[in-house]
Amino acid sequence: MLRWAVIFLVIALVAGIFGFGGIAASSASFAKILFFVFIVLFLISLIFGRSAKS
Incomplete structure (x- = not known):
């Protein structure tokens, strides 16, 4: 999921450089x-992953 976030960030940067403001903003x-969403899922997995092992 983090990979997709980085891909959309790169798309937004490239679209912003070429002047496509709408595409850049949505990306x-x-x-x-x-x-x-990645950060929330990561934190949930840390919390519940440790409590399941204990």
């Missing part, structure tokens, strides 16, 4: 959403 927002 950047989608990358931001994916990044935060």
